[in-house]
Amino acid sequence: MPEDVNKYLPLSKPKIGISGKTGSWRIFAPEINYEKCVKCHICVVVCPEASILLEDDRPKIDYDYCKGCGVCARECPVGAITMRRER
Amino acid sequence: MSGRRVIIDTGNSAVAYAVKDAEVKVIAAYPITPQTTIVEKIAQFIEYGQMDAKMIRVESEHSAMAAIIGSEAMGVRSFTATSSHGLALMHEMLWYASNARLPVVMAVANRTMGPPWNIWADWGDAMADRDIGWIMSWAANNQEVYDFTLISYRVAEDKRIVLPAMVNLEAFVLTHTSMPFEICGEETREYLPEYDPVWKLDPDDPIIMGNLFSPADTMKLRWDMWESMERAKKVIAEAIREYNERFNRNYEGLIKTYKMDDADYAILSMGTIGEEAEVATDVLREEGLKVGTVRINFFRPFPREDIIKTLNGVSKVIIFERSSSIGASGQIMQDLGQSLLLEKMQLDVNDVFIGIGGTDVSYEDIVNVVKKAIKGDLAPLYWYGSEGW
Ligand code: SF4
Ligand code: SF4
Numbered sequence: 269m270p271e272d273v274n275k276y277l278p279l280s281k282p283k284i285g286i287s288g289k290t291g292s293w294r295i296f297a298p299e300i301n302y303e304k305c306v307k308c309h310i311c312v313v314v315c316p317e318a319s320i321l322l323e324d325d326r327p328k329i330d331y332d333y334c335k336g337c338g339v340c341a342r343e344c345p346v347g348a349i350t351m352r353r354e355r
Numbered sequence: 356m357s358g359r360r361v362i363i364d365t366g367n368s369a370v371a372y373a374v375k376d377a378e379v380k381v382i383a384a385y386p387i388t389p390q391t392t393i394v395e396k397i398a399q400f401i402e403y404g405q406m407d408a409k410m411i412r413v414e415s416e417h418s419a420m421a422a423i424i425g426s427e428a429m430g431v432r433s434f435t436a437t438s439s440h441g442l443a444l445m446h447e448m449l450w451y452a453s454n455a456r457l458p459v460v461m462a463v464a465n466r467t468m469g470p471p472w473n474i475w476a477d478w479g480d481a482m483a484d485r486d487i488g489w490i491m492s493w494a495a496n497n498q499e500v501y502d503f504t505l506i507s508y509r510v511a512e513d514k515r516i517v518l519p520a521m522v523n524l525e526a527f528v529l530t531h532t533s534m535p536f537e538i539c540g541e542e543t544r545e546y547l548p549e550y551d552p553v554w555k556l557d558p559d560d561p562i563i564m565g566n567l568f569s570p571a572d573t574m575k576l577r578w579d580m581w582e583s584m585e586r587a588k589k590v591i592a593e594a595i596r597e598y599n600e601r602f603n604r605n606y607e608g609l610i611k612t613y614k615m616d617d618a619d620y621a622i623l624s625m626g627t628i629g630e631e632a633e634v635a636t637d638v639l640r641e642e643g644l645k646v647g648t649v650r651i652n653f654f655r656p657f658p659r660e661d662i663i664k665t666l667n668g669v670s671k672v673i674i675f676e677r678s679s680s681i682g683a684s685g686q687i688m689q690d691l692g693q694s695l696l697l698e699k700m701q702l703d704v705n706d707v708f709i710g711i712g713g714t715d716v717s718y719e720d721i722v723n724v725v726k727k728a729i730k731g732d733l734a735p736l737y738w739y740g741s742e743g744w
Contacts, residue, residue, distance in 0.1 A: 275517060276579040277456055277554055280566045 285333070290317070294336030296351040298329055304348035311340035311349060358540045359602070366529030369497040369536055370462045370522070371396035373504035374434050375406045376543040377460075381433040383411035383422035387441040388474050389530040390464040394436055416441035420448035420461075427457040428564065430555035432508070434459065438526065439466035439480045446484065452519040453488035453580065455564055456553065458511035459519045460504065465626075465677075466526040467712050475713020476525040478626070478678035482686045488580045490520035490587060491655040495630035498536040500524050502604060503652070505539070509547050509594045516583050516590055517553050523654075525677070526713065528627045539602055546601055587656045609658035611650040614640065615665050618647030620729055623662070623687060624675040625651045628709065628716050632675065635721035646725060651687065659694040671703040673728045675721065677710040684736055709739040 311327050312320045319334040320327045341349040370393045384394040400406035413419045416437050423433035437445060442463055452459050467477035485491065490511060494500040507520035524530055588609060595606045613633045615621065622632040629650030639646040649665055666672060676685035683689065688706040695702055705728045710716040727733045
């Protein structure tokens, strides 16, 4: 981030949760069946919210920010992710 | 090969030499007549190992501008060139360059917008982009093409400015016409030091460009651009002064005046028509008419103060424009109008549309019109030759 620049610039610093916990927008929640998961990490890459993180090589959903779009469930090649209605 | 020397070449080559001497590192462009030979020449410099740069071939002008916005955002001096419909296709991306404060430089070979298909000179392509926050210069000969390109980089990258710059050269009249001009080679290094960006994308310190901003913060961004463009009047004058000293030129500043000291009547124009008007001025002077010429070198920022100062004492201004804002007047007329209002000055003005669609403009045409205007025989808004249509 530029400092000591006497200018207004259209720049901002990425920060987790700057707009609040967007997981509250969710209607369907993804759930990973780890018995089926083959750790291909496709879901990690496709999640538009970057809300699937890796924990010991296993995908783990960050429900604070997952908006429940269902892209991960759709893209998982082995059908390890299912969408469950939350409300 | 590397020092200062005079060569005989086209306006498009002049741009290419300036880009080479500015040590531009990334060029992205899509071919369009009459711009194409600019990037062909640059590609040749790169292929011959005379220039260390990357040429990105893209599928459209929109992508060309997007590509150099990307490279400039990585802190790399970048360039593109286009014309007419290519410039129109870039329109959206032009806003990204200026609003993101990326000081790219672009050459625009001014060409008529179609239909009808017409590859000849007209300022209308660039005029449609005059409100975006780009610095805009208009060259009248190949020396100016070369010099204004270098001066544009210097001003655009100046930390007090940080706005992109467009160098305009008229189709064929300059782009494909050979004339002698001096190139400065490696001597430009001190004038134009390595690019030191005010912001850049850095994977180790990630930032977001162009995220959602509040209306109030956005307004501050626009104000900052406004202030920077106002400041550019001073910075351009400084950059020109230093250029004159280093390379032995004698540019006056944002405008060029000719025989204005005792003038009763002023011709106001830009580019090659502005230079032709100097010949007309000499002819009219020989006939005893006290005429002078004011040529706008930099149209953005509009040199309001300089123009008003030189027009003080003049009884009539005759503007010659190679474009029109259909339904209003010419673009120079509009800016002269705002200048007069702001400076609380009144003047008798004729706005003449001439050279539209690439029609030739000779000093004789200008002489005829000026004589009619002085006699009071000319409509305030006049299309040259229209009485016979
Ligand atoms: S449902 Fe959508 S937002 Fe949530 S983890 Fe899957 S891809 Fe990401
Ligand atoms: S896409 Fe499916 S299989 Fe691959 S890591 Fe994610 S949950 Fe596991």
